[in-house]
Amino acid sequence: MIVSEVRFFFLIVMCWITFFAVPHRFRSHALAFWGVVFYAIFAKAFVVLVAGLVIATYIILSFSRPWTAVLLLIGTLFYFKLQGEAVTIAALTITQIAPEKIMIPLGLSFLTFELIHFAIERSRGRLGGASLIDLIAFAFFFPCRISGPIKRYPDFIAAVSQAEMSSENVYRGIVRILVGFFKKLVLADTLGLIVSDAVSSLSDPINAWTAVIAYSLQIYFDFSAYSDVAIGSALLMGIRIPENFSFPYLAKNIQDFWRRWHISLSTWLRDYIFMGLGQRLFKTWLKAWPALIATVSYVVTFFIAGAWHGLATNFLVWGLYHGILLAGYHLYRSWLPVTVATHPLYQSRAASLTAMGITFVLVSVGWVFFMTDLKEGAHLLHLMFGV
Numbered sequence: 001m002i003v004s005e006v007r008f009f010f011l012i013v014m015c016w017i018t019f020f021a022v023p024h025r026f027r028s029h030a031l032a033f034w035g036v037v038f039y040a041i042f043a044k045a046f047v048v049l050v051a052g053l054v055i056a057t058y059i060i061l062s063f064s065r066p067w068t069a070v071l072l073l074i075g076t077l078f079y080f081k082l083q084g085e086a087v088t089i090a091a092l093t094i095t096q097i098a099p100e101k102i103m104i105p106l107g108l109s110f111l112t113f114e115l116i117h118f119a120i121e122r123s124r125g126r127l128g129g130a131s132l133i134d135l136i137a138f139a140f141f142f143p144c145r146i147s148g149p150i151k152r153y154p155d156f157i158a159a160v161s162q163a164e165m166s167s168e169n170v171y172r173g174i175v176r177i178l179v180g181f182f183k184k185l186v187l188a189d190t191l192g193l194i195v196s197d198a199v200s201s202l203s204d205p206i207n208a209w210t211a212v213i214a215y216s217l218q219i220y221f222d223f224s225a226y227s228d229v230a231i232g233s234a235l236l237m238g239i240r241i242p243e244n245f246s247f248p249y250l251a252k253n254i255q256d257f258w259r260r261w262h263i264s265l266s267t268w269l270r271d272y273i274f275m276g277l278g279q280r281l282f283k284t285w286l287k288a289w290p291a292l293i294a295t296v297s298y299v300v301t302f303f304i305a306g307a308w309h310g311l312a313t314n315f316l317v318w319g320l321y322h323g324i325l326l327a328g329y330h331l332y333r334s335w336l337p338v339t340v341a342t343h344p345l346y347q348s349r350a351a352s353l354t355a356m357g358i359t360f361v362l363v364s365v366g367w368v369f370f371m372t373d374l375k376e377g378a379h380l381l382h383l384m385f386g387v
Contacts, residue, residue, distance in 0.1 A: 002042055002146055003146065003180070003226065003229045003230075003233075004181065004184075004185070007041060007042075008038075011034055011037065011038050011041075011142065012143075012233050012236065014034060015030065015031065015034040015142075015237070016236055016237055018033070018034065019031065019163075019237050020165045020237075027137075027160055027161075027163070028131075028133050028134045028136075028137035028157075028160060029133055029137075031137040031140070031141055031160065032133055032136040032137040032140055034142065035136070035137065035139075035141055035142045035145070036051065036136075036140055038140070038142035038145065039140060039142070039145065042106060043105060043106040046105040046106065049076075049105060050105060050108075050111065050139070050140075051136075053072070053073065053076060053111070053115065054115065054135060054136055054139045054140070055132070055136075056069070056072060057069045057072070057073065057115050057118065057119060057135075058132050058135050060072070060119075061119055061122050061123065065123070066119040066120055066122070066123035069115070069116075069119040070116050070119055070120070073112045073115050073116055073119075074112070074116075076108075076112070077108055077109060077112045078311075080104045080105060080108060081104065081307070081310060081311045082311055106145065106146065107144075107145040107146055107147070109308055109309070110144070110145070110147065110148045110150055111139060111145070113265075113268055113308070114138070114139060114150055114151055114153075115139060116272065117150075117153065117268065117272065118130075118135065118138070118153050120272060121153065121154070126154070127153060127154060130153065130157075134153075134157055135153070137160070138151065138153050138156050138157065141156070141234075143229070143230040143231075143233035143234050143241075144230050144241060146226060146230070147223065147226040147227070147230070148226075148230070148244060148262075148264055148265070149227055149230065149231070149242045149243070149244040149263070149264035150242070150264035150265055150268050151241055151242065151264070152242070155242075156239075156241070159238075159240045159241070160239060162238075163237055163238035163239050164238045165237075165238060166238065169235055169236060169237070169238045170236055172232075172235055173232045173233065173235035173236035174232065174236070175232070176228050176229075176231055176232030176235060177228065177229050177232035177233060178232075179228050179232075180224075180225040180226065180227070180228030180229035180232060181225070181229070182225075183221040183222075183224060183225035183228065184221065184222060184225035184226070187217075187218075187221040188218050188221040188222035188225060191214045191215070191217050191218035191221065192218050192222075194210065194211075194214040194218075195211050195214045195215045195218055195371075198210040198211035198214065199211050199371075202379070202380065202383060203383075204383065205383055205384060205386065207383070208380055208383035208384045209384055211371070211380070212364050212365070212367065212368060212371070212380070212384065213364055215364075215367055215370075215371050216249075216360070216363065216364040216367050217249075219367060219370065220245070220248065220249065223244075223245075223262070224244065224245045227243075227244040227245060231243070231244075242263065242264045243263060244262055244263050244264050245260065245261065245262070245263065246259075246260040246263065247260060248260035248261035248363075249356075249360050249363075250356060251356065251359050252352055252355040252356055252359060253329055253355060253359055254322070254325045254326055254329050254359060254362060254363070255326060255329055255330075257359055257363055258322075258326070265305070265308075269301050269302075269304070269305055270301075273301045273304055274297050274298070274301040277296075277297045277300060277301065278293055278294070278297045281293045281296060281297065291330070291331055291334060294327060294331075295330070295331070298323045298324075298326040298327040298330065299320065299323035299324060299327060300323070301323065302319040302320065302322045302323030302326065303316065303320055303323055304319070305319045305322070306318050306319020306320065306322075307319065312373070313373075313374055314369040314370070314372070314373055314374050314377060315369065315370075317369050317374065318366055318370060321366050321369065322366060325362060325366075365381070365384075368380050368381060
């Protein structure tokens with residue numbers, strides 16, 4: 001866990017001191033410097049690759065269409081995902097599963113989406129005179145470099161500009177970091193032991209359901225812990241970055257779940273894939289079938305989300321699974337009679353609790369594809385449902 005290392009907090013302290021010591025106009029320089037130092041320490045030679053991608057993106061956008069930069073970024077990510085082992089959400093670091101596999105650069109998936117966002121928004125004229133040093137500060141902001149959240153350039157630059165040193169920010173930042181440590185070291189790691197014990201003795205539905213439910217909670221506490229540390233570390237400097245989780249397992253449907261889970265990713269997918277794809281399809285002969293457009297848009301968007309996590313088949317199946325769930329829920333809401341939707345029983349607390357339970361089970365079944373490969377996942381699902 002990189003964020004629990006002394007080196008990480010040494011960098012946080014040095015960055016905090018430098019950030020407020022330099023003149024206001026040099027804040028981005030300070031963030032860029034310590035971000036590069038972080039990457040050089042924890043990712044070694046990959047700092048050259050990442051710096052090259054950031055600088056190349058900036059240069060390409062000055063004389064070419066954004067899709068040139070987008071293709072460069074996607075091609076680089078695709079190469080590493082294809083040649084290296086897929087990085088699961090729980091890993092969150094450079095990973096090397098087998099000696100013959102190359103390593104995937106630290107945080108490359110998150111960096112790619114941030115730079116694609118920058119390329120598209122700059123081509124739309126929404127970023128004004130974005131400078132290279134600001135882009136480097138944005139891309140190398142190391143609290144977010146490990147596992148997000150996925151930032152938006154204008155919001156980040158505005159937050160840097162408006163940041164103020166205060167005891168309240170330091171206090172709130174430290175509390176948020178400690179919450180993250182508690183989630184990771186106490187809750188997630190304990191649940192991880194339960195998962196391991198249950199998986200090692202898979203023989204009946206109870207073991208299978210115990211493993212899956214424990215993993216569902218583990219992956220939430222694990223991933224949200226990293227987000228808490230990132231948000232808290234940024235808050236020490238008075239920089240607000242996006243929230244990433246909002247009690248996702250209290251969601252009443254799969255659409256609500258994706259409004260609460262990995263929020264920075266789901267909003268990125270909505271803004272740059274789902275909406276754009278839907279708008280293009282409405283300009284074709286498919287416009288007569290809006291339900292079909294929604295279905296295609298959801299499935300394609302979440303297939304890409306699965307590929308973003310890794311090109312292994314299990315991640316692609318996970319993405320298709322969620323795309324189908326979202327498309328199915330969209331059709332369900334479209335066809336649900338108004339008299340049913342407004343009925344007191346449908347709106348009751350009992351119905352809400354039932355909906356939460358169903359959503360949690362559906363999401364947990366999806367996590368089976370994160371836990372293991374398809375063959376072992378099929379065995380696990382067989383034990384869970386007896387089919």
